[in-house]
């Protein structure tokens with residue numbers, strides 16, 4: 097049996113609490129709040145306390161899905177991203193940049209959300225970008 101703990105940062109919000117992920121034989125099994133973290137001081141909110149659960153949840157999507165004839169079908173990342181790019185470019189050209197809205201996720205890093213905001217504003221030319229934390 098091979099056990100280890102890995103210090104990491106909570107992915108749920110920008111507060112940046114840290115904790116140790118418990119790993120057993122390569123599988124994520126739990127987490128331990130970091131008592132020396134200057135932000136959380138060993139405390140985590142309910143989201144952070146369960147931050148490891150979604151990683152191995154069986155309902156988690158691991159491949160892109162494209163809806164064809166009313167049904168979702170697995171697709172390659174290349175095919176899914178090409179379709180999204182084609183659709184967004186079509187809406188921008190045929191309607192207006194403001195016909196597009198970008199909604200980001202608190203599960204992304206601050207850096208990911210910043211780049212997402214830049215994609216909306218600098219590439220597509222819209223300020224229609226939102227997020228539960230109002231980035």
Ligand code: SF4
Nearest residue numbers: 106108109113141144
């Ligand atoms: S534990 Fe809670 S407050 Fe801390 S970073 Fe995670 S979501 Fe934010």
